[in-house]
Amino acid sequence: MIWTKGGLAGAAMAAVALLAACASSGAGGRAVQIVQRDGGCTPTTVQATPGEKLKLVVKNESNMDYEIEGIDGTKLEELIIPSGLTRTPGYTVPDGPGIHKLKCYVPAGVSTIIEIHAGNAAATAPATAPAASGVSTVAAPAGTVVTATLADYTISAGKTDVPAGTVTFIAKNASPDLAHELAVLRAKGSGSYEKLGEIEALAPDQSGEMTLNLTPGNYVLACLIVPGEAGSTVDHFKLGMETAFHVGP
Ligand SMILES: [Cu+2]
Structure with missing residues:
Protein backbone atom coordinates (compact mmCIF):
# COMPACT_ATOMS: atom_id res chain seq x y z
CA MET A 1 0.00 0.00 0.00
CA ILE A 2 1.29 3.41 -0.93
CA TRP A 3 0.60 6.17 1.52
CA THR A 4 -0.02 9.43 -0.21
CA LYS A 5 -0.32 12.74 1.53
CA GLY A 6 -4.05 12.56 0.96
CA GLY A 7 -4.20 9.07 2.43
CA LEU A 8 -2.45 10.16 5.59
CA ALA A 9 -4.58 13.22 5.94
CA GLY A 10 -7.65 11.10 5.36
CA ALA A 11 -6.60 8.60 8.02
CA ALA A 12 -5.89 11.43 10.45
CA MET A 13 -9.28 12.97 9.78
CA ALA A 14 -10.98 9.62 10.26
CA ALA A 15 -9.23 9.27 13.62
CA VAL A 16 -10.36 12.75 14.63
CA ALA A 17 -13.92 11.98 13.57
CA LEU A 18 -13.83 8.77 15.61
CA LEU A 19 -12.59 10.62 18.69
CA ALA A 20 -15.27 13.27 18.26
CA ALA A 21 -17.94 10.56 17.98
CA CYS A 22 -16.71 8.90 21.18
CA ALA A 23 -16.59 12.18 23.03
CA SER A 24 -20.22 12.99 22.27
CA SER A 25 -21.70 9.50 22.56
CA GLY A 26 -21.71 9.22 26.31
CA ALA A 27 -19.75 5.97 26.11
CA GLY A 28 -18.41 5.02 29.52
CA GLY A 119 -23.49 18.02 44.77
CA ASN A 120 -25.21 20.14 47.39
CA ALA A 121 -26.94 22.19 44.73
CA ALA A 122 -29.52 24.01 46.83
CA ALA A 123 -29.53 27.74 46.27
CA THR A 124 -26.54 27.62 43.98
CA ALA A 125 -28.37 27.68 40.69
CA PRO A 126 -26.41 29.59 38.10
CA ALA A 127 -27.56 33.14 37.60
CA THR A 128 -30.03 33.60 34.77
CA ALA A 129 -29.33 33.97 31.12
CA PRO A 130 -25.75 33.98 29.92
CA ALA A 131 -24.65 37.14 28.20
CA ALA A 132 -25.84 36.93 24.63
CA SER A 133 -23.58 37.84 21.79
CA GLY A 134 -24.11 41.41 20.68
CA VAL A 135 -24.67 42.35 17.08
CA SER A 136 -21.31 41.92 15.43
CA THR A 137 -19.81 44.85 13.67
CA VAL A 138 -20.32 46.55 10.35
CA ALA A 139 -19.94 44.15 7.40
CA ALA A 140 -23.35 43.96 5.75
CA PRO A 141 -24.56 40.34 5.60
CA ALA A 142 -25.15 38.77 2.20
CA GLY A 143 -28.68 37.77 1.27
CA THR A 144 -31.85 38.98 2.94
CA VAL A 145 -31.86 40.73 6.30
CA VAL A 146 -34.89 40.35 8.56
CA THR A 147 -35.11 42.46 11.67
CA ALA A 148 -37.30 41.22 14.49
CA THR A 149 -38.44 43.05 17.57
CA LEU A 150 -39.17 40.92 20.62
CA ALA A 151 -41.56 42.18 23.28
CA ASP A 152 -43.83 40.75 26.03
CA TYR A 153 -45.22 38.58 24.31
CA THR A 154 -45.05 39.42 20.65
CA ILE A 155 -42.65 39.16 17.76
CA SER A 156 -42.81 41.66 14.94
CA ALA A 157 -40.68 41.00 11.89
CA GLY A 158 -39.62 43.62 9.37
CA LYS A 159 -40.28 41.12 6.58
CA THR A 160 -42.54 38.08 6.66
CA ASP A 161 -41.99 36.83 3.10
CA VAL A 162 -38.49 36.44 1.72
CA PRO A 163 -36.79 34.59 -1.14
CA ALA A 164 -35.01 31.29 -0.48
CA GLY A 165 -31.32 31.46 0.30
CA THR A 166 -29.24 33.22 2.89
CA VAL A 167 -31.33 35.02 5.48
CA THR A 168 -29.83 36.94 8.37
CA PHE A 169 -32.08 37.57 11.34
CA ILE A 170 -31.30 40.47 13.62
CA ALA A 171 -33.36 40.33 16.79
CA LYS A 172 -33.71 43.05 19.35
CA ASN A 173 -35.26 42.43 22.74
CA ALA A 174 -37.36 45.50 23.44
CA SER A 175 -38.73 44.17 26.73
CA PRO A 176 -37.81 46.31 29.73
CA ASP A 177 -37.38 43.36 32.06
CA LEU A 178 -37.79 39.92 30.46
CA ALA A 179 -35.47 37.72 28.41
CA HIS A 180 -36.66 36.60 24.99
CA GLU A 181 -35.26 34.56 22.13
CA LEU A 182 -35.85 34.16 18.43
CA ALA A 183 -36.23 30.64 17.06
CA VAL A 184 -36.81 29.86 13.39
CA LEU A 185 -39.10 26.86 12.95
CA ARG A 186 -39.87 25.17 9.68
CA ALA A 187 -43.29 23.56 9.28
CA LYS A 188 -42.98 19.87 8.50
CA GLY A 189 -46.70 19.28 8.00
CA SER A 190 -49.18 17.71 10.41
CA GLY A 191 -48.60 20.57 12.80
CA SER A 192 -45.02 19.76 13.72
CA TYR A 193 -41.94 21.91 13.39
CA GLU A 194 -38.22 21.56 13.09
CA LYS A 195 -36.07 24.19 14.73
CA LEU A 196 -33.46 25.43 12.28
CA GLY A 197 -31.76 27.87 14.59
CA GLU A 198 -32.21 30.30 17.41
CA ILE A 199 -30.83 33.44 18.91
CA GLU A 200 -30.80 32.35 22.53
CA ALA A 201 -32.19 34.23 25.50
CA LEU A 202 -31.47 37.89 24.95
CA ALA A 203 -31.49 40.05 28.05
CA PRO A 204 -33.59 43.24 27.98
CA ASP A 205 -32.29 45.72 25.42
CA GLN A 206 -29.85 43.23 23.91
CA SER A 207 -29.60 42.28 20.26
CA GLY A 208 -28.30 39.21 18.50
CA GLU A 209 -28.11 37.84 15.02
CA MET A 210 -27.95 34.58 13.13
CA THR A 211 -27.68 33.59 9.50
CA LEU A 212 -29.51 30.60 8.07
CA ASN A 213 -29.87 29.09 4.64
CA LEU A 214 -33.62 28.69 4.12
CA THR A 215 -35.45 26.64 1.52
CA PRO A 216 -38.97 27.52 0.31
CA GLY A 217 -41.72 26.70 2.76
CA ASN A 218 -43.78 27.86 5.67
CA TYR A 219 -42.03 28.90 8.82
CA VAL A 220 -42.80 30.34 12.24
CA LEU A 221 -40.66 32.83 14.10
CA ALA A 222 -41.12 32.13 17.78
CA CYS A 223 -39.85 32.56 21.30
CA LEU A 224 -39.71 29.12 22.92
CA ILE A 225 -38.79 30.17 26.45
CA VAL A 226 -40.69 28.08 28.97
CA PRO A 227 -41.16 28.13 32.74
CA GLY A 228 -37.82 27.44 34.40
CA GLU A 229 -35.78 28.84 31.52
CA ALA A 230 -34.03 32.23 31.51
CA GLY A 231 -35.85 33.24 34.69
CA SER A 232 -39.28 32.87 33.12
CA THR A 233 -42.41 31.55 34.81
CA VAL A 234 -44.54 31.33 31.67
CA ASP A 235 -44.56 29.67 28.25
CA HIS A 236 -43.89 32.48 25.79
CA PHE A 237 -45.08 30.60 22.70
CA LYS A 238 -48.41 29.80 24.35
CA LEU A 239 -48.82 33.48 25.21
CA GLY A 240 -48.67 34.29 21.53
CA MET A 241 -45.01 34.94 20.98
CA GLU A 242 -44.96 33.68 17.40
CA THR A 243 -45.49 34.99 13.93
CA ALA A 244 -45.89 33.33 10.54
CA PHE A 245 -43.00 33.61 8.09
CA HIS A 246 -42.81 32.47 4.49
CA VAL A 247 -39.90 31.64 2.23
CA GLY A 248 -40.67 31.70 -1.48
CA PRO A 249 -38.69 30.17 -4.34
CU1 LIG B 1 -40.11 35.33 24.90
Whole structure:
Protein backbone atom coordinates (compact mmCIF):
# COMPACT_ATOMS: atom_id res chain seq x y z
CA MET A 1 0.00 0.00 0.00
CA ILE A 2 1.29 3.41 -0.93
CA TRP A 3 0.60 6.17 1.52
CA THR A 4 -0.02 9.43 -0.21
CA LYS A 5 -0.32 12.74 1.53
CA GLY A 6 -4.05 12.56 0.96
CA GLY A 7 -4.20 9.07 2.43
CA LEU A 8 -2.45 10.16 5.59
CA ALA A 9 -4.58 13.22 5.94
CA GLY A 10 -7.65 11.10 5.36
CA ALA A 11 -6.60 8.60 8.02
CA ALA A 12 -5.89 11.43 10.45
CA MET A 13 -9.28 12.97 9.78
CA ALA A 14 -10.98 9.62 10.26
CA ALA A 15 -9.23 9.27 13.62
CA VAL A 16 -10.36 12.75 14.63
CA ALA A 17 -13.92 11.98 13.57
CA LEU A 18 -13.83 8.77 15.61
CA LEU A 19 -12.59 10.62 18.69
CA ALA A 20 -15.27 13.27 18.26
CA ALA A 21 -17.94 10.56 17.98
CA CYS A 22 -16.71 8.90 21.18
CA ALA A 23 -16.59 12.18 23.03
CA SER A 24 -20.22 12.99 22.27
CA SER A 25 -21.70 9.50 22.56
CA GLY A 26 -21.71 9.22 26.31
CA ALA A 27 -19.75 5.97 26.11
CA GLY A 28 -18.41 5.02 29.52
CA GLY A 29 -20.59 7.45 31.43
CA ARG A 30 -23.22 6.51 34.00
CA ALA A 31 -26.46 5.79 32.17
CA VAL A 32 -29.33 8.15 32.97
CA GLN A 33 -32.66 7.20 31.42
CA ILE A 34 -34.80 10.00 30.02
CA VAL A 35 -38.14 9.12 28.45
CA GLN A 36 -40.03 11.42 26.11
CA ARG A 37 -43.78 10.92 25.93
CA ASP A 38 -46.61 12.93 24.40
CA GLY A 39 -47.10 14.85 27.66
CA GLY A 40 -43.46 15.68 28.34
CA CYS A 41 -40.21 14.17 29.60
CA THR A 42 -39.25 12.29 32.76
CA PRO A 43 -37.54 12.52 35.13
CA THR A 44 -37.45 16.24 35.88
CA THR A 45 -34.58 15.96 38.37
CA VAL A 46 -31.37 13.96 38.11
CA GLN A 47 -28.87 13.70 40.96
CA ALA A 48 -25.22 13.73 39.96
CA THR A 49 -21.75 14.27 41.33
CA PRO A 50 -19.74 17.33 40.29
CA GLY A 51 -17.41 16.31 37.45
CA GLU A 52 -19.32 13.08 36.79
CA LYS A 53 -19.62 11.80 33.25
CA LEU A 54 -23.16 10.87 32.26
CA LYS A 55 -24.55 8.92 29.36
CA LEU A 56 -28.02 10.27 28.71
CA VAL A 57 -30.17 7.52 27.28
CA VAL A 58 -32.94 9.55 25.70
CA LYS A 59 -35.84 7.46 24.45
CA ASN A 60 -38.61 9.03 22.42
CA GLU A 61 -41.83 7.06 22.98
CA SER A 62 -44.03 9.84 21.63
CA ASN A 63 -45.47 10.32 18.16
CA MET A 64 -43.55 13.57 17.69
CA ASP A 65 -39.92 14.44 17.05
CA TYR A 66 -38.35 15.70 20.26
CA GLU A 67 -35.29 17.85 20.88
CA ILE A 68 -33.06 18.07 23.89
CA GLU A 69 -30.48 20.76 24.63
CA GLY A 70 -28.72 22.54 27.45
CA ILE A 71 -30.13 25.93 28.45
CA ASP A 72 -29.11 28.77 30.74
CA GLY A 73 -25.45 27.99 30.16
CA THR A 74 -25.55 24.17 30.30
CA LYS A 75 -23.28 22.77 27.63
CA LEU A 76 -25.26 20.13 25.79
CA GLU A 77 -25.61 20.62 22.06
CA GLU A 78 -29.10 20.53 20.62
CA LEU A 79 -30.02 17.02 19.50
CA ILE A 80 -33.10 15.79 17.65
CA ILE A 81 -34.59 12.47 18.73
CA PRO A 82 -37.04 11.29 16.07
CA SER A 83 -40.24 9.59 17.16
CA GLY A 84 -39.59 6.03 18.29
CA LEU A 85 -35.80 6.33 18.49
CA THR A 86 -33.19 6.52 21.26
CA ARG A 87 -30.08 8.70 21.34
CA THR A 88 -27.27 8.57 23.89
CA PRO A 89 -25.44 11.89 24.14
CA GLY A 90 -22.73 12.32 26.75
CA TYR A 91 -22.77 15.08 29.33
CA THR A 92 -20.02 15.87 31.77
CA VAL A 93 -21.28 17.64 34.88
CA PRO A 94 -19.15 20.72 35.64
CA ASP A 95 -17.04 20.74 38.79
CA GLY A 96 -18.58 22.21 41.89
CA PRO A 97 -22.13 22.16 43.21
CA GLY A 98 -24.82 23.57 40.96
CA ILE A 99 -27.99 23.00 38.99
CA HIS A 100 -27.66 22.44 35.26
CA LYS A 101 -30.71 22.58 33.03
CA LEU A 102 -31.72 20.55 30.02
CA LYS A 103 -34.72 21.50 27.93
CA CYS A 104 -36.58 18.48 26.57
CA TYR A 105 -39.19 19.65 24.09
CA VAL A 106 -41.16 19.51 20.91
CA PRO A 107 -40.61 22.79 19.03
CA ALA A 108 -43.76 24.88 19.44
CA GLY A 109 -45.16 22.09 21.61
CA VAL A 110 -44.73 20.45 24.99
CA SER A 111 -41.61 21.26 26.98
CA THR A 112 -39.97 19.94 30.15
CA ILE A 113 -37.00 21.34 32.05
CA ILE A 114 -34.79 18.61 33.49
CA GLU A 115 -32.56 19.77 36.32
CA ILE A 116 -29.27 18.00 36.95
CA HIS A 117 -28.48 18.60 40.62
CA ALA A 118 -24.75 18.32 41.22
CA GLY A 119 -23.49 18.02 44.77
CA ASN A 120 -25.21 20.14 47.39
CA ALA A 121 -26.94 22.19 44.73
CA ALA A 122 -29.52 24.01 46.83
CA ALA A 123 -29.53 27.74 46.27
CA THR A 124 -26.54 27.62 43.98
CA ALA A 125 -28.37 27.68 40.69
CA PRO A 126 -26.41 29.59 38.10
CA ALA A 127 -27.56 33.14 37.60
CA THR A 128 -30.03 33.60 34.77
CA ALA A 129 -29.33 33.97 31.12
CA PRO A 130 -25.75 33.98 29.92
CA ALA A 131 -24.65 37.14 28.20
CA ALA A 132 -25.84 36.93 24.63
CA SER A 133 -23.58 37.84 21.79
CA GLY A 134 -24.11 41.41 20.68
CA VAL A 135 -24.67 42.35 17.08
CA SER A 136 -21.31 41.92 15.43
CA THR A 137 -19.81 44.85 13.67
CA VAL A 138 -20.32 46.55 10.35
CA ALA A 139 -19.94 44.15 7.40
CA ALA A 140 -23.35 43.96 5.75
CA PRO A 141 -24.56 40.34 5.60
CA ALA A 142 -25.15 38.77 2.20
CA GLY A 143 -28.68 37.77 1.27
CA THR A 144 -31.85 38.98 2.94
CA VAL A 145 -31.86 40.73 6.30
CA VAL A 146 -34.89 40.35 8.56
CA THR A 147 -35.11 42.46 11.67
CA ALA A 148 -37.30 41.22 14.49
CA THR A 149 -38.44 43.05 17.57
CA LEU A 150 -39.17 40.92 20.62
CA ALA A 151 -41.56 42.18 23.28
CA ASP A 152 -43.83 40.75 26.03
CA TYR A 153 -45.22 38.58 24.31
CA THR A 154 -45.05 39.42 20.65
CA ILE A 155 -42.65 39.16 17.76
CA SER A 156 -42.81 41.66 14.94
CA ALA A 157 -40.68 41.00 11.89
CA GLY A 158 -39.62 43.62 9.37
CA LYS A 159 -40.28 41.12 6.58
CA THR A 160 -42.54 38.08 6.66
CA ASP A 161 -41.99 36.83 3.10
CA VAL A 162 -38.49 36.44 1.72
CA PRO A 163 -36.79 34.59 -1.14
CA ALA A 164 -35.01 31.29 -0.48
CA GLY A 165 -31.32 31.46 0.30
CA THR A 166 -29.24 33.22 2.89
CA VAL A 167 -31.33 35.02 5.48
CA THR A 168 -29.83 36.94 8.37
CA PHE A 169 -32.08 37.57 11.34
CA ILE A 170 -31.30 40.47 13.62
CA ALA A 171 -33.36 40.33 16.79
CA LYS A 172 -33.71 43.05 19.35
CA ASN A 173 -35.26 42.43 22.74
CA ALA A 174 -37.36 45.50 23.44
CA SER A 175 -38.73 44.17 26.73
CA PRO A 176 -37.81 46.31 29.73
CA ASP A 177 -37.38 43.36 32.06
CA LEU A 178 -37.79 39.92 30.46
CA ALA A 179 -35.47 37.72 28.41
CA HIS A 180 -36.66 36.60 24.99
CA GLU A 181 -35.26 34.56 22.13
CA LEU A 182 -35.85 34.16 18.43
CA ALA A 183 -36.23 30.64 17.06
CA VAL A 184 -36.81 29.86 13.39
CA LEU A 185 -39.10 26.86 12.95
CA ARG A 186 -39.87 25.17 9.68
CA ALA A 187 -43.29 23.56 9.28
CA LYS A 188 -42.98 19.87 8.50
CA GLY A 189 -46.70 19.28 8.00
CA SER A 190 -49.18 17.71 10.41
CA GLY A 191 -48.60 20.57 12.80
CA SER A 192 -45.02 19.76 13.72
CA TYR A 193 -41.94 21.91 13.39
CA GLU A 194 -38.22 21.56 13.09
CA LYS A 195 -36.07 24.19 14.73
CA LEU A 196 -33.46 25.43 12.28
CA GLY A 197 -31.76 27.87 14.59
CA GLU A 198 -32.21 30.30 17.41
CA ILE A 199 -30.83 33.44 18.91
CA GLU A 200 -30.80 32.35 22.53
CA ALA A 201 -32.19 34.23 25.50
CA LEU A 202 -31.47 37.89 24.95
CA ALA A 203 -31.49 40.05 28.05
CA PRO A 204 -33.59 43.24 27.98
CA ASP A 205 -32.29 45.72 25.42
CA GLN A 206 -29.85 43.23 23.91
CA SER A 207 -29.60 42.28 20.26
CA GLY A 208 -28.30 39.21 18.50
CA GLU A 209 -28.11 37.84 15.02
CA MET A 210 -27.95 34.58 13.13
CA THR A 211 -27.68 33.59 9.50
CA LEU A 212 -29.51 30.60 8.07
CA ASN A 213 -29.87 29.09 4.64
CA LEU A 214 -33.62 28.69 4.12
CA THR A 215 -35.45 26.64 1.52
CA PRO A 216 -38.97 27.52 0.31
CA GLY A 217 -41.72 26.70 2.76
CA ASN A 218 -43.78 27.86 5.67
CA TYR A 219 -42.03 28.90 8.82
CA VAL A 220 -42.80 30.34 12.24
CA LEU A 221 -40.66 32.83 14.10
CA ALA A 222 -41.12 32.13 17.78
CA CYS A 223 -39.85 32.56 21.30
CA LEU A 224 -39.71 29.12 22.92
CA ILE A 225 -38.79 30.17 26.45
CA VAL A 226 -40.69 28.08 28.97
CA PRO A 227 -41.16 28.13 32.74
CA GLY A 228 -37.82 27.44 34.40
CA GLU A 229 -35.78 28.84 31.52
CA ALA A 230 -34.03 32.23 31.51
CA GLY A 231 -35.85 33.24 34.69
CA SER A 232 -39.28 32.87 33.12
CA THR A 233 -42.41 31.55 34.81
CA VAL A 234 -44.54 31.33 31.67
CA ASP A 235 -44.56 29.67 28.25
CA HIS A 236 -43.89 32.48 25.79
CA PHE A 237 -45.08 30.60 22.70
CA LYS A 238 -48.41 29.80 24.35
CA LEU A 239 -48.82 33.48 25.21
CA GLY A 240 -48.67 34.29 21.53
CA MET A 241 -45.01 34.94 20.98
CA GLU A 242 -44.96 33.68 17.40
CA THR A 243 -45.49 34.99 13.93
CA ALA A 244 -45.89 33.33 10.54
CA PHE A 245 -43.00 33.61 8.09
CA HIS A 246 -42.81 32.47 4.49
CA VAL A 247 -39.90 31.64 2.23
CA GLY A 248 -40.67 31.70 -1.48
CA PRO A 249 -38.69 30.17 -4.34
CU1 LIG B 1 -40.11 35.33 24.90
